[in-house]
Amino acid sequence: MANFLTRLLPREQSFFAMFTEVTGNIQAGARALAEIFADYRDLQRKVDRVKEYEHRGDQLTHEIFTKLNQTFITPFDREDIHQLTSKLDDVLDLIDAVATRLVIYKVDKPRPGAAELADILVRSTAEIHAAVSRLEKHDGILDHCITINSLENEGDRAVRAAIADLFEHEKDPVELIKWKEILEVLETATDKCEDVANVLESVVLKSA
Amino acid sequence: MANFLTRLLPREQSFFAMFTEVTGNIQAGARALAEIFADYRDLQRKVDRVKEYEHRGDQLTHEIFTKLNQTFITPFDREDIHQLTSKLDDVLDLIDAVATRLVIYKVDKPRPGAAELADILVRSTAEIHAAVSRLEKHDGILDHCITINSLENEGDRAVRAAIADLFEHEKDPVELIKWKEILEVLETATDKCEDVANVLESVVLKSA
Amino acid sequence: MANFLTRLLPREQSFFAMFTEVTGNIQAGARALAEIFADYRDLQRKVDRVKEYEHRGDQLTHEIFTKLNQTFITPFDREDIHQLTSKLDDVLDLIDAVATRLVIYKVDKPRPGAAELADILVRSTAEIHAAVSRLEKHDGILDHCITINSLENEGDRAVRAAIADLFEHEKDPVELIKWKEILEVLETATDKCEDVANVLESVVLKSA
Numbered sequence: 001m002a003n004f005l006t007r008l009l010p011r012e013q014s015f016f017a018m019f020t021e022v023t024g025n026i027q028a029g030a031r032a033l034a035e036i037f038a039d040y041r042d043l044q045r046k047v048d049r050v051k052e053y054e055h056r057g058d059q060l061t062h063e064i065f066t067k068l069n070q071t072f073i074t075p076f077d078r079e080d081i082h083q084l085t086s087k088l089d090d091v092l093d094l095i096d097a098v099a100t101r102l103v104i105y106k107v108d109k110p111r112p113g114a115a116e117l118a119d120i121l122v123r124s125t126a127e128i129h130a131a132v133s134r135l136e137k138h139d140g141i142l143d144h145c146i147t148i149n150s151l152e153n154e155g156d157r158a159v160r161a162a163i164a165d166l167f168e169h170e171k172d173p174v175e176l177i178k179w180k181e182i183l184e185v186l187e188t189a190t191d192k193c194e195d196v197a198n199v200l201e202s203v204v205l206k207s208a
Numbered sequence: 209m210a211n212f213l214t215r216l217l218p219r220e221q222s223f224f225a226m227f228t229e230v231t232g233n234i235q236a237g238a239r240a241l242a243e244i245f246a247d248y249r250d251l252q253r254k255v256d257r258v259k260e261y262e263h264r265g266d267q268l269t270h271e272i273f274t275k276l277n278q279t280f281i282t283p284f285d286r287e288d289i290h291q292l293t294s295k296l297d298d299v300l301d302l303i304d305a306v307a308t309r310l311v312i313y314k315v316d317k318p319r320p321g322a323a324e325l326a327d328i329l330v331r332s333t334a335e336i337h338a339a340v341s342r343l344e345k346h347d348g349i350l351d352h353c354i355t356i357n358s359l360e361n362e363g364d365r366a367v368r369a370a371i372a373d374l375f376e377h378e379k380d381p382v383e384l385i386k387w388k389e390i391l392e393v394l395e396t397a398t399d400k401c402e403d404v405a406n407v408l409e410s411v412v413l414k415s416a
Numbered sequence: 417m418a419n420f421l422t423r424l425l426p427r428e429q430s431f432f433a434m435f436t437e438v439t440g441n442i443q444a445g446a447r448a449l450a451e452i453f454a455d456y457r458d459l460q461r462k463v464d465r466v467k468e469y470e471h472r473g474d475q476l477t478h479e480i481f482t483k484l485n486q487t488f489i490t491p492f493d494r495e496d497i498h499q500l501t502s503k504l505d506d507v508l509d510l511i512d513a514v515a516t517r518l519v520i521y522k523v524d525k526p527r528p529g530a531a532e533l534a535d536i537l538v539r540s541t542a543e544i545h546a547a548v549s550r551l552e553k554h555d556g557i558l559d560h561c562i563t564i565n566s567l568e569n570e571g572d573r574a575v576r577a578a579i580a581d582l583f584e585h586e587k588d589p590v591e592l593i594k595w596k597e598i599l600e601v602l603e604t605a606t607d608k609c610e611d612v613a614n615v616l617e618s619v620v621l622k623s624a
Contacts, residue, residue, distance in 0.1 A: 069350075079414075100368060160520055164521075167590070177381065201498075205494060205498065290617075312576055314583070382587075382589055385593065386583070
């Protein structure tokens with residue numbers, strides 16, 4: 001009977017636990033992307049793995065929105081939960097966008113800079129995961145935000161160097177178009193990590 | 209005398225009626241764009257028609273902001289009215305941006321994928337119009353938002369296929385640059401429809 | 417003793433004074449960019465100057481966020497201060513992005529349209545500075561916002577003409593890629609000025 005009731009009652013998973021699941025999934029997606037550039041063999045299978053994380057992310061996003069819809073008192077600002085969910089979703093969308101472009105553009109080998117940018121993304125999503133894991137205790141989040149901001153600057157420098165190198169050495173305009181875009185989407189993903197940091201900062205500021 | 213007073217008094221058009229006019233206009237703009245790709249003759253005249261909808265949209269946007277400025281009690285959150293107005297404006301701006309590019313780039317015939325994306329935009333703006341028409345009664349909006357989200361996914365798949373086809377078959381890099389952009393702006397317009405859906409979702413969530 | 421205490425106490429610089437310093441710095445950055453296109457000699461030194469303004473902007477942004485973090489009662493909505501700061505930062509980031517691309521792409525001479533767009537940016541940032549200077553008195557801000565919006569429209573027309581000219585006359589696809597991007601980033605900077613205007617509008621509306 002207790003079992004029966006338990007199944008009827010909504011599972012009381014907290015928003016904090018849900019967000020931690022989301023950010024763990026994003027981090028796994030970033031790692032899967034970095035593995036592509038670290039070893040470019042077996043591309044389609046690796047791209048499919050990134051896409052699985054992206055699908056999982058979509059499910060989690062949907063679950064959070066549904067829960068938000070059914071919850072009267074939220075642990076922090078309703079709109080901030082909405083914002084955070086949607087910005088986190090953007091990060092994984094862009095990770096997936098990079099992987100997808102490798103297939104669409106039939107890219108047969110990586111170029112300098114891509115691995116470095118993917119690595120920055122791994123570190124940045126790790127910081128997001130760490131910050132979000134601390135959201136309930138509300139402690140030390142701003143330090144992670146600062147690191148995310150400095151990783152975004154690092155990404156900025158890395159993409160500039162990679163694109164200067166691209167224009168210097170790639171003479172085929174079609175290759176140039178493809179790679180300029182791939183490198184820029186990689187960098188935009190680190191920008192979106194910064195957007196996540198900005199929402200987290202704003203949550204912390206409001207509760208100060 | 210009554211007549212005279214009526215003319216002096218601000219016309220009491222509700223925000224709901226104004227938003228419905230805005231979204232009806234956007235839908236008409238999306239249809240006008242779709243007609244271009246369905247039959248590419250008489251381009252300049254058809255592009256001018258899209259631009260007329262865009263101008264009308266700018267006027268309506270301005271009217272809403274003015275009314276917002278003069279209204280003490282708004283039917284829903286003041287900032288959400290601001291957000292909704294500005295996101296709706298973005299959709300029509302991008303519809304116009306696609307049409308304008310056909311002229312600027314002197315595009316002489318459409319390519320595969322464009323008509324399909326324009327058609328998705330027609331459906332997506334129809335959903336927006338239906339959702340906004342229900343804003344006052346506040347009923348069934350989330351269903352339309354779900355449809356808009358799935359149309360955005362459809363747009364995503366369509367643009368990926370069209371761009372893969374473009375890189376496969378178009379060997380002139382200048383044509384490739386033009387069409388990559390046109391297809392991407394079309395898809396960004398469906399993204400902006402999703403942004404509108406997100407604001408609508410947030411309005412519904414707040415009032416829940 | 418008074419001196420000693422004064423040094424210990426936090427300097428009571430108001431948010432208004434800080435914002436005015438930020439917008440003055442942005443305006444100086446826009447002017448430094450316009451000087452590049454007005455006289456293309458001595459590029460690296462001029463680009464370095466733009467970057468100095470951008471670094472100064474980053475410092476000021478950080479100072480505002482720190483102050484926000486330490487301030488209990490803010491002169492206007494906490495989140496709006498956050499938004500305004502971050503949108504202002506975007507404008508200067510894009511001004512710097514234009515300058516940086518000239519170096520990365522090894523651009524050896526300017527093209528038609530760039531000087532005009534940079535000039536629009538000078539005027540638009542001057543309007544922002546004027547609006548923000550009036551933020552405390554809260555008077556006449558909406559007029560500046562209207563001008564910023566119309567400058568954005570002007571920027572839109574200017575970039576369309578410049579890009580049409582580019583596709584008409586530039587036959588080297590690599591040059592075309594470089595300049596399409598430079599012109600578009602210039603125009604995006606005027607878009608971001610409009611985003612600033614939107615936040616200012618929203619601040620005014622809330623306090624109405």
